[in-house]
Amino acid sequence: MVAYDHQSMLGVVALSSICIFFFFLLQLVSKADAAGRPIDMGRQYSNSSLSANGLGLAPPMGWNSWNHFHCDIEEKLIRETADAMVSSGLAALGYEHVNLDDCWAELNRDSEGNLVPKTSTFPSGIKALADYIHGKGLKLGIYSDAGSQTCSRTMPGSLGHEEHDARTFASWGVDYLKYDNCNNDGTSPTERYPVMSKALLNSGRPIFFSLCEWGQEDPATWAPDVGNSWRTTGDISDNWDSMTSRADQNDEWASYAAPGGWNDPDMLEVGNGGMTTEEYRSHFSIWAIAKAPLLIGCDVRTMSNETLEILSNKEVIEVNQDKLGVQGKKVKKNGDLEVWAGSLSNKKVAVVLWNRCSSRATVTAYWSDIGLESTTTVSARDLWAHSNQTSVKRQISADLDSHACKMYVLTPQ
Ligand SMILES: *[C@@H]1O[C@H](CO)[C@@H](O)[C@H](O)[C@H]1NC(C)=O
Ligand SMILES: *[C@@H]1O[C@H](CO)[C@@H](O)[C@H](O)[C@H]1NC(C)=O
Numbered sequence: 001m002v003a004y005d006h007q008s009m010l011g012v013v014a015l016s017s018i019c020i021f022f023f024f025l026l027q028l029v030s031k032a033d034a035a036g037r038p039i040d041m042g043r044q045y046s047n048s049s050l051s052a053n054g055l056g057l058a059p060p061m062g063w064n065s066w067n068h069f070h071c072d073i074e075e076k077l078i079r080e081t082a083d084a085m086v087s088s089g090l091a092a093l094g095y096e097h098v099n100l101d102d103c104w105a106e107l108n109r110d111s112e113g114n115l116v117p118k119t120s121t122f123p124s125g126i127k128a129l130a131d132y133i134h135g136k137g138l139k140l141g142i143y144s145d146a147g148s149q150t151c152s153r154t155m156p157g158s159l160g161h162e163e164h165d166a167r168t169f170a171s172w173g174v175d176y177l178k179y180d181n182c183n184n185d186g187t188s189p190t191e192r193y194p195v196m197s198k199a200l201l202n203s204g205r206p207i208f209f210s211l212c213e214w215g216q217e218d219p220a221t222w223a224p225d226v227g228n229s230w231r232t233t234g235d236i237s238d239n240w241d242s243m244t245s246r247a248d249q250n251d252e253w254a255s256y257a258a259p260g261g262w263n264d265p266d267m268l269e270v271g272n273g274g275m276t277t278e279e280y281r282s283h284f285s286i287w288a289i290a291k292a293p294l295l296i297g298c299d300v301r302t303m304s305n306e307t308l309e310i311l312s313n314k315e316v317i318e319v320n321q322d323k324l325g326v327q328g329k330k331v332k333k334n335g336d337l338e339v340w341a342g343s344l345s346n347k348k349v350a351v352v353l354w355n356r357c358s359s360r361a362t363v364t365a366y367w368s369d370i371g372l373e374s375t376t377t378v379s380a381r382d383l384w385a386h387s388n389q390t391s392v393k394r395q396i397s398a399d400l401d402s403h404a405c406k407m408y409v410l411t412p413q
């Protein structure tokens with residue numbers, strides 16, 4: 001979530017363009033700051049390293065309520081989502097997290113300082129919801145904020161209550177925490193996020209820690225010792241410009257990702273209706289090759305077959321989950337024609353040819369662009385057409401519609 005109040009969705013729509021403008025201003029200012037004083041990497045966090053929680057060896061996969069439902073969530077929706085994750089086959093493909101975002105709790109803590117699930121929408125409580133979700137073989141994620149209140153201002157944040165809230169989450173059986181950055185006290189995320197990291201480690205339950213400080217303090221440089229993923233960008237919106245700009249901002253930090261800690265360009269918009277099928281296919285391909293968390297953001301109870309087809313491409317998912325854990329990156333840019341590539345285990349290479357132009361064009365990757373010896377012969381598996389080209393030499397090309405991509409795995413022969 002971005003740093004403004006969203007009491008009502010109408011307010012969000014009315015304010016969003018102004019807020020996005022200020023958000024970028026803010027980002028420019030903080031980048032300039034960071035450039036001026038070099039960061040002492042990991043010095044004080046190394047011994048509380050959350051890589052010790054053993055989680056996130058591959059990017060997390062699952063669903064989150066925010067992109068489609070915003071604050072309009074309740075326990076029946078979450079249970080039905082868990083049901084649909086299983087019945088659609090998504091769960092079997094590895095989408096295991098069912099994550100609540102903002103607005104799940106009452107405005108105030110109880111007299112003992114506990115967060116209280118909102119009685120009008122989560123009357124059975126979070127423990128019962130976790131039990132239901134675990135019963136489906138899935139995991140429950142929850143949301144809080146390193147400030148006094150969450151972004152919606154409809155529930156408390158965890159700043160100053162980290163140990164208490166981490167114990168509460170563990171007692172409910174929570175498996176994942178997304179930790180936002182609204183309404184904070186102005187201190188650096190490098191001070192506020194490690195406190196929750198430590199609290200989660202002390203909670204007695206392995207809990208995936210997803211930092212969401214919007215890329216403000218260059219989290220790739222310090223968050224690998226604090227959590228399992230960190231947002232590198234402001235919130236995504238369901239349109240081409242937002243999606244491509246998040247892909248590009250996230251790409252700058254590619255070298256910092258590794259098993260246990262991932263760059264996060266925000267959750268998927270596939271299936272929410274604001275982009276074309278080709279744009280969503282590109283969105284999913286780039287998130288996959290960039291080893292981004294694959295957190296579905298649409299209504300999986302009513303998604304179209306086209307949406308399901310994109311989200312359940314097993315071969316694209318395998319690239320994302322490859323055990324080498326190397327984030328693929330933009331290796332070549334010729335105007336709006338791009339090549340993204342990254343190493344996979346067993347000497348394979350993943351490649352995306354991407355036409356970001358507004359007209360049809362041919363995109364070519366030469367072996368020198370993607371780290372292959374010029375003499376190497378490969379077989380090329382097209383992950384969307386599910387077809388093979390054998391004995392491919394020197395280069396691979398595709399003629400692509402506007403905003404479309406091709407994704408391949410190249411296997412040296
Ligand atoms: C670091 O953590 C380990 C294991 O948790 C502990 O044994 C060691 O004493 C800690 N070192 C410091 C300097 O705190
Ligand atoms: C979607 O796929 C299902 C199962 O393959 C099929 O029964 C259904 O008719 C399809 N729906 C549409 C709208 O194509």
Ligand SMILES: *[C@@H]1O[C@H](CO)[C@@H](O)[C@H](O)[C@H]1NC(C)=O
Nearest residue numbers: 379380381387388389409411
């Ligand atoms: C196509 O390539 C894949 C992956 O490289 C391989 O597993 C499969 O056997 C190939 N299929 C054919 C028909 O050659």
